[in-house]
Amino acid sequence: MDSPWSDLDRPPLRVLPLRRALLGPGGWSALDVVASTGSTNADLLAREDAPDGSVLVADHQDAGRGRLGRTWSAPPRSGLAVSVLLRPRRPVADWPLLPLVTGTAVVDALVELGVQARLKWPNDVLLEGPDRPGKVCGVLAEVRGERVVLGAGINVSLRTDELPVDTATSLVLAGARSADRDTVLRRYLRALRTRVDAWAAGEPVLPAYRAVSATIGAQVRAHLPDGSALEGLAVDVEDDGRLVVQDSGGTRRRLAAADVVHLRRR
Incomplete structure (x- = not known):
């Protein structure tokens, strides 16, 4: 018991x-x-x-x-x-x-x-x-x-x-x-x-x-809902909660949902 x-x-x-x-x-x-x-x-x-x-x-x-x-x-x-x-x-x-x-x-x-x-x-x-x-x-x-x-x-x-x-x-x-x-x-x-x-x-x-964010300033790999992945620098979390990731070409994407892996800190 x-x-x-x-x-x-x-x-x-x-x-x-x-x-x-x-x-x-x-x-x-x-x-x-x-x-x-x-x-x-x-x-x-x-x-x-x-x-x-x-x-x-x-x-x-x-x-x-x-x-x-x-x-x-x-x-x-x-x-x-x-x-x-x-x-x-x-x-x-x-x-x-x-x-x-x-x-x-x-x-x-x-x-x-x-x-x-x-x-x-x-x-x-x-x-x-x-x-x-x-x-x-x-x-x-x-x-x-x-x-x-x-x-x-x-x-x-x-x-x-x-x-x-x-x-x-x-x-x-x-x-x-x-x-x-x-x-x-x-x-x-x-x-x-x-x-x-x-x-x-x-x-x-x-x-x-x-x-207290460990993600902002980190190199990340974001696995997106459509099955694709995005690698880049996490530069911010915006006021609506979206994560902003800048890729190697300088393009910024705003992510509402993703599975994020930290690669390294800047």
Whole structure:
């Protein structure tokens, strides 16, 4: 029988203290923690009556989804699978900035934990530095009608032999000050609340994103939705969230969607 306490180094999240810390004025409207689910994003999207500011967290997510239909999973309680539901009042044309807002909030939280975090366009959070650099988090935004769900999966205590790919890492491997998932979740949700509120108020969000971008200034290969690839220098992320890549001939292309590989920094 699988018990939540079968791995003493990976205790379950403590829902009541989390609710006391994160719900209420200036915070989130609802917070639920489930032991296991296929996808927190899918579960929240299925709740048509969920209020703005609802949060769903899973101790274990066994069918997590990323961009381009990719799936991933991790050992129970080794990371955070967290989704929030918003009913934005800003025009739908502004919603593509929300994944960038979310990534910036993840960086805010992780920097407070003592690691060097930066963003790879459009949705990956990377850890830098001497202690196991790599991808620590992916962000996925999904829209249904007047609702948008922002999902993030953060690797917290995964060991080297548990990583899904060689380019991944975790907070433990990168030497973070804390691997307590309650602490990481609180820092992330508070940072996200601040960033989302600023976006909702019409404040510019791209300056903060650009400041922590690992893509701007890098030579990249962008795999485009039509199957072609573009190599060049990533020169900017524009105010609508599009990546600007300059090829060897000096031509600049604005990309709304692509799978980007970093080749080297300029």
